[in-house]
Amino acid sequence: xxxxxxxxxxxxxxxxxxxxxxxxxxxxxxxxxxxxxxxxxxxxxxxxxxxxxxxxxxxxxxxxxxxxxxxxxxxxxxxxxxxxxxxxxxxxxxxxxxxxxxxxxxxxxxxxxxxxxxx
Amino acid sequence: xxxxxxxxxxxxxxxxxxxxxxxxxxxxxxxxxxxxxxxxxxxxxxxxxxxxxxxxxxxxxxxxxxxxxxxxxxxxxxxxxxxxxxxxxxxxxxxxxxxxxxxxxxxxxxxxxxxxxxxxxxxxxxxxxxxxxxxxxxxxxxxxxxxxxxxxxxxxxxxxxxxxxxxxxxxxxxxx
Ligand SMILES: [Fe+2]
Ligand SMILES: [Fe+2]
Numbered sequence: 001x002x003x004x005x006x007x008x009x010x011x012x013x014x015x016x017x018x019x020x021x022x023x024x025x026x027x028x029x030x031x032x033x034x035x036x037x038x039x040x041x042x043x044x045x046x047x048x049x050x051x052x053x054x055x056x057x058x059x060x061x062x063x064x065x066x067x068x069x070x071x072x073x074x075x076x077x078x079x080x081x082x083x084x085x086x087x088x089x090x091x092x093x094x095x096x097x098x099x100x101x102x103x104x105x106x107x108x109x110x111x112x113x114x115x116x117x118x119x
Numbered sequence: 120x121x122x123x124x125x126x127x128x129x130x131x132x133x134x135x136x137x138x139x140x141x142x143x144x145x146x147x148x149x150x151x152x153x154x155x156x157x158x159x160x161x162x163x164x165x166x167x168x169x170x171x172x173x174x175x176x177x178x179x180x181x182x183x184x185x186x187x188x189x190x191x192x193x194x195x196x197x198x199x200x201x202x203x204x205x206x207x208x209x210x211x212x213x214x215x216x217x218x219x220x221x222x223x224x225x226x227x228x229x230x231x232x233x234x235x236x237x238x239x240x241x242x243x244x245x246x247x248x249x250x251x252x253x254x255x256x257x258x259x260x261x262x263x264x265x266x267x268x269x270x271x272x273x274x275x276x277x278x279x280x281x282x283x284x285x286x287x288x289x290x291x292x293x294x295x
Pocket of ligand 2: 148178
């Protein structure tokens with residue numbers, strides 16, 4: 001299911017790069033990943049799975065690989081509706097986007113925790 | 120912005136992955152003990168064989184404790200792959216030496232998770248780990264006691280037969 005979603009609920013920017021963006025929707029408790037020409041909805045588990053599969057790709061190995069296979073990776077996430085077919089450069093960009101996203105989510109977590117403590 | 124990470128899971132991803140490593144470690148311990156039970160049985164050390172069978176079962180329950188904790192906290196428990204289990208030992212004594220090594224490495228890895236919890240102020244997981252710290256006290260005690268039997272009784276003559284008999288009687292009862 002590849003959907004181009006139209007925004008009906010308020011989204012908050014989590015992280016943006018020149019290649020893509022991640023938004024959070026508090027109401028639906030999920031994230032929207034705008035990357036490679038589509039906006040895809042991820043719940044908590046799926047976002048973690050996406051991160052895991054992207055971080056798992058050995059970029060260095062793929063760069064040094066001199067076989068004639070096309071430099072394309074397919075990221076298929078089990079039990080999620082999305083699938084990405086990405087080039088190496090896109091993978092690097094997606095990794096950067098996800099790294100930034102998780103830093104921001106961590107930061108948000110720390111802020112929330114300290115708010116709870118100071119109350 | 121809501122803290123969605125926190126809503127879904129009580130433990131952080133770092134703690135979750137450390138706990139999954141521990142699940143694997145406990146599974147490995149269980150398999151190692153089972154192979155020790157087999158070796159002792161094959162070589163005529165019946166009491167020690169029973170002792171290791173019991174240890175193997177205990178390690179399995181430890182594994183499940185961690186496994187269920189991670190799930191209960193909203194995390195993902197990974198059923199571990201266990202490989203590279205040593206099947207042969209050079210001597211009766213070597214079995215017990217390696218049993219102690221294994222317990223020491225388990226204690227260290229639990230301490231390591233505890234240290235990470237302190238850093239994150241994850242008091243919930245710290246409290247959960249307290250049970251294991253106490254358990255390791257017993258585990259290391261028993262493993263050391265078994266090795267001491269080799270010193271006290273000696274392996275000459277019917278020594279090993281005696282040692283085996285006493286291994287079956289090792290108990291830890293400290294109220295502290
Ligand atoms: Fe254990
Ligand atoms: Fe143990």
